[in-house]
Amino acid sequence: MSSEEQPELWVEKYRPRVLDEIVNQRETVERLKQFVKTKNIPHLLFVGPPGTGKTTAALCLVYELYGENWRQYVLELNASDERGIQTIRERVKDYARTVSMGEVPFKVIILDECDAMTADAQWSLRRIMEMFWRTTRFTLIANYGSKIIEPIQSRCAIFRFSPLSKDDVMGRVRYIAEKEGVKVTDDGMEAIWNVSGGDLRRAINTLQAAAAFGGVVDEKTVYRVVGKATPKEVREMVEKALEGKFLEARDMLYRLIMEYGLSGPDIVRQVHTEIFNLKIPEDAKAELANIVGEIDHRLVDGANDDIQLSALLAQLVRFGRALKRG
């Protein structure tokens, strides 16, 4: 199929449908295939960095278990979208009430971003998992296994998704580019790998956005995408603050929060990334990281992200002046 017929996001278009298509993760795939063969799965816990195929593996697994009509047997939930464990419980209850009519005697609930759940919520989840065990199996997905409470870990078969190698990422990107008839230069490919940070989703999105400009995808177009995709306000905001222009920096902050809809942690992490692009003395960078880290920490407890981030900007102003004075 060509992109004219079925235009969509390539991350979805080229998401593997069956386990064998999954890039890397050999061991995991082999064991998951055994589950499919016996038509039986335990509770699962997939752990690993973003863009390594956790959600894809879960979707492939249910596709192979149930076939084309898998959606009838699978409930996809995202812990960071649901409003608390109460809603999750309600939705699971409703869903688990009806018994599966197919060949497979249970349904599957895929719960993504579990590490976003509080410990209390996880304890409730543990009870829910227990309560509906006969009719429902959970596939839990998380970036950090350490954030999942022990009792849940002990009830799940745990699969660790390792970071993808450069060959894996570039191989997949090259494959998609070929299918889409997009020409990618070598330095373009290198640039995509560099900006992806090993996250295949980001690599594919970058490829597609670069291809959207039309023409050959080279280093320049890739960095053009990056420049646009990372709101440049973040860098400008940091620079303004270091120059001592607090009010302008804060106005940019408001825009990031209100127009781009970015959360405090999103912004603070981008600020952290920017530190290492700044033209400041090397030893100052660690010091800045410490300032950013402290605010990142306060965001966890704080009530107003914009106040925390403004406090960060005020620190940057002071820091910038100290730098100037040497």
Place this chain on the structure above:
Amino acid sequence: MSEPAPWVDKYRPKRTSEIIGNQEAVQQFVSWLKNWKPGTKPVFLYGPPGVGKTLTVEVAAKELGYELIELNASDVRTEEAIRRALGPASQYGSLFGFKGRLIFLDEVDGITGREDRGGLAAILELIKEARMPIALAANDPWDPKLRPLREACTMIRFNKLRSTQIVSLLRRICQAEGIKADERALKIIAELSEGDVRSAINDLQAVAQGRKVLTPEDVQWLRARNRQYGAFDVLKMLFMARTAREAKEAINSSLVDYETLLQWIHENLPLQYEDPEELAKAYDALSKADVYLGRAKKTQRWELLRYFFDLMSAGVALARRGKYHFVKYQFPKKILLMAQTKKAKELREEAARLIAAKCHVSRRVAKTDIIPYLSIMLSTPMGKGIAKWLELSDDMVKVLVHKG
């Protein structure tokens, strides 16, 4: 043995001799009423809130056998309304065993507005025509518009109560309620009340009801009542403060709620503090204050708010190194922006929801990992098809398309 009744009512004096403070003023009023005869000037009681003006009038009326006809700020005070309510009463004597009627117009300083058209004139006329005693009361009698009233009346001044007077009253109430109260706690309540007995009793009830013991810690979070100011004044008092206590008092006097006030301080910090050192220090305090606010909300441990108030007040005010300088304070931009960008924000959220569903990710990941790339694609020929596939509306696309 605490009852649900407000303690202000429960411990309300029954006789004028039981009224604490302002003895002279109370006596002056009692003898005025006792000796009243046609032609005697009406009286005008004035002074800060909660010092016993209304109480004096009500208790004295009862003591001396007068029927009290009362009108206050909550009544509509057009000329017509006043005439309707008081006209007959001021013309004829009482029939039901009262010695007479006492007309009491409370909060007359509230009558100067446009809605009370003719109200003042009606009162003046009433005063001149009346054949019975009339008492007026106000917090602030010095409005130029009230001048004719002041000239027509005998003025009786009520002062703020002394802290020691309030403490002894609070002590009596605690004894009656079976509460073992630390003297320092009562002193704090009394001082916070700034001479306002009513607010002191209300505060005491708020912190002490249901307790057996009252410690200074229990009353820390109390905020003074009645002397409330708008955000502009509070900011000025806050930034002028030289001691932690002054800063806290400024915050305590705020009419706006503390979360809104936090936004006001946040907005105006950089206007007040131009020196980077001051600004960073003040913002650090505000950031810590915000952390306590967040913790209090999340854990429902509201006693944590005391640290929030400390940091938001003293922490911010004492960051100042130089002299206070005048600043034209601004309305919080965040509150304005939130209203303006609400629509765009909703569209973004809805788009994120659609993308999340299609791409098996959370709305958060949709916003951070997909929309940035999508917004580039949407502005190219590729965009139309993708928008259709994601079922994004034209308005959503407009919001998402990369700007510049």
